[in-house]
Amino acid sequence: MSLQTAFEIMMMVTSGCALLVSGWLLWQSQRQRDLIALAGFGLMMALWCAGHVAIFHHLTALGVMLVLANPLMPTFFLDFAVRFVNRGVARQPWLDRLERSMGLIYALSMAVVLLSWWLQGGTAVAVASFHQFFVFSSSGWFNLAYSVLVGILAHGVLSWGFLTHQGNRRRSIVAMFVSGGWGLLLATSFVFPSLGLDTYPYPMLLLPSYVVVLVYGVVRYQILEVNAWVNRALLWVGMMLLILGVIALLGALAGQLGMQALANVPGWQLWLYSALVLVLAALLYQPLNTLVGRLVYPGLKLDQLLLDRWRNQLKTAQSWDDLGVVAQSLISHQLGQPVQVRFLGRYEPSPRSGNDPCIQCRQLGGAWEFELLDWSDITPALRLTGEVFGSLLASSCGVLERSLMLAEAERARLAEQHLVELGGLSAAMAHELRNPLNIIAMAAAGADAETRGHIQTQIKRADRLISDMLVYSGKLTLQRQPIQLQAMVQALLVHVDWHGVRHELAIAEGLEINADPHRVQQVLVNLIDNALAFIRNQADGCLRIEADTQGVIRLHNNGPTLPEELATTLFRPFVSKRPGGSGLGLAIVRRIMEAHGGYIRYRADLGWPVSFELFFAAPAAAQADAADIPFIAAQESSS
Structure with a gap:
């Protein structure tokens, strides 16, 4: 194979690559309009390479005209650079003016091309291993100088974009500079014959790589799927x-x-x-x-459109219940039969019913994995469908978990900010209210006994409300230490006015929890007082306090069952059905438990009409322990 044949083949390959890339860029320009100019750049490169091939085949006039159309190539690139850099940042007046002036620059470039044709700025001569090769005449050097000047302007715009942009746009600009340097290195040998150098332009044999490297460097950060195509192409080339x-x-x-x-x-x-x-x-x-x-896998119906639809619909879920409903609907519809979906981890799994196939997602080591249960009778095609869907579902579990954690952190931040504001207001209100209450108490000293008794009762109630507000809105500081739970509860129960209510204690001797003893007493007193307010007038009133070996405390009473609408708002402040209550007792309990890294929850399924469970956790292990305990929010936490 002669060197001229090798050069001709490389020019034809470059032209073909440039045409293919330009067509693909025009197709992609529906999503990204600035790619139209880059497609124009590729088209002009294809014509420029075709001009060299035309000269080899004795179409000298046509070939010289195509090569002299060179100024349009950097002009298209300048247009692309301006549009690319002027997106994603605050609009720059000078870039706006340059973008509006591109029509004039195109006209000027075309005028340079026409002038070069008229002045015969190029010709073809025998040189090196070529029987004909393009060389510039004296007037043609203006054509080359103009092209270089426009190219410098384009890279100047990119330099400003590099200093302004961040992220993928900045990476794309770096890729343009690298590919531009590569193209300059390859194309420089094109002018050797025009300079009188009888040297074969070996670097131009690698020119097919330039257009591919340039376009890939630009779009790999903007159109991510192109990376998969390049991965396959490199595999086949290898x-x-x-x-x-x-x-x-x-x-x-x-x-x-x-x-x-x-x-x-x-x-x-x-x-x-x-x-x-x-x-x-x-x-x-x-x-x-x-x-x-x-x-x-006969009957398999998986394609990219289906996977994208699954992924997008799973992303719409805002809670674990939503994700379960959406996932179950999607996979059941695809398989044409009922499929159950379950989640294990921080979320309380719903019980399985029947023998329907199930996709179970489990959190292991911080990552979510899926498992197919009861799929042994499912055909291979449908099982593969389940595995693909399970993989997408596991990824969606991780995304949803992170989303919920961020939302919870934001909720906690806003709640803390609210409590700080409420604390300041409560302190001021306490000071302003207690002064007139003291005056009322002193003024009531001269009243008759019945009136004075009514006044003192209401003053005590107001004072208790003020105290509860200060506790609820104040900053909770914990002094953790090991607590002998049985001894502490026994000492506490001695001071309770039971009024005939029967009480039971079932706490193992020696059982310890690590918590603030003062705050734990406050929690137990609030829960006991709350229970006694409802069962004190019952003939068979009973309250039972127990704890398991894990330190989970449960308080049961046989008072009236709570209505469902009250159970869902039980731990909110000022939600109280207790006569004479402040409405802050259970809200304070919840705050204290959360400060310990634990939580409280209400249950009515433990054999008693009313039960409260207290879960304590050490600061470092709070999250790990919570993951091991089926999580039903303390009603307020999820609302």
């Missing part, structure tokens, strides 16, 4: 090079191995046949893969 190397080795050793017929075949023919076989394999891979998939 396989082709490997096969060519093996063929070359076989050709060299064939004579020594006794394969004389193979040794007599020209090496280039072996390489050509191998390349054709590999290209044919690449073309047939996808159809064969589809055919094999249908044979192994």
Whole structure:
């Protein structure tokens, strides 16, 4: 193969690559309008390379005209650079003016091209290994200088964009500079004959890589799916090079191995046949893969559109219940039969019903994994569908968990801010209210006994409300220490006015919890007082306090069952059905438990009409312990 033939083939490959890339960019420009200008750049490069090929085939006039159209190539690139840099930042007046002036710059570039044609700025001469090659005449150097000037302006715009942008746009600009330097290195040899250098332009043989590297560097951070295509392309190129190397080795050793017929075949023919076989394999891979998939998994209906639809609908879930409902609906509809979905971890799993297949997602080691249960009778195609869906569902679990954690952190921040404001207001209100209450108490000293009793009762109630507000809105500081739970509760129960209410204590001797004893007493007193207010007038009133070996405390009483609407708002402040209550007792309990890293919850399914469970946790282990306990929010936490 002669050097001129090699050069001609590389120019044709470059032109073909540029045309393909330009067509793809025009298709993608529906999503990103500035790619139209980059497509124009690719088209002009294709025409520029075609001009060199035309000169080799004695179409000298046409070839020279195409090469002299060179100024339009950097003009398209300048248009793209301006549009690309002027997006995603505050609009810059000078860039806006430059963008509006692009029509004039295109007209000026076209005028330079027409002037070069009229003044015959180029011709073709025999040089080096070429029987004809393009060279600039004296008037043609203006054409080249203008092209260089526009290219410098385009890279100046990109330099400003590099200093202004961040993230993927900045990475794209870096890629443009790298590919631009590569293109300059390859194309510089194009002017050697015009400078009187009788040298073969070897660097131009690599020119097909320039347009691909440039476009890939630009779009790889903007259109992410292109990376998958490039990954496949590089895989096939690597396989082709490997096969060519093996063929070359076989050709060299064939004579020594006794394969004389193979040794007599020209090496280039072996390489050509191998390349054709590999290209044919690449073309047939996808159809064969589809055919094999249908044979192994008959009835399989998975494609990218379906996966995208699944992914987008799973993203709409705002809670675990929503995710379960959406996931169950999607996979059941796809399989044409009921499929259950369960989550294990921080979320209380719903009980399974029947023997329907189930996708169970579990949190292990901070990551979510899925498991298919009772899928043994499902066909391979549908099972594969379940595995793909389970993988997407597990990813959605991780996304939802992080979203809920961020929302909870924001809620806690706003609640803390609210409590700080409420604390300041409560302190001021307490000071302002207690003064007139003291005056009322002193003024009531001269009243009759009945009136004075009524006044003192209401003053005590007001004072208790003020105290509860200060506790609820104040900053909770904990003094943690080991607490002998049985001894502390026994000492506490001695001072309770039971009024005939029967009480039971079931706490193992020696059981310890790590908590603030004063705050724990406050929690127990509030819960006991709250229970006594309802069961004190019952003939068979009973209150039971128990704790398990994990330190979970439960207080049961046989008072009236709470209405469902009250149970859902039980721990909110000022929600009280207790006669004479402040409405802050259970809200204070909840604050104290959360300060300990634990929580409280109401239950009516433990054999008693009313039960409260207290879960304490050490600061470092609070989250880990909570993950091991089925989480039903303390009603208020989820509302």
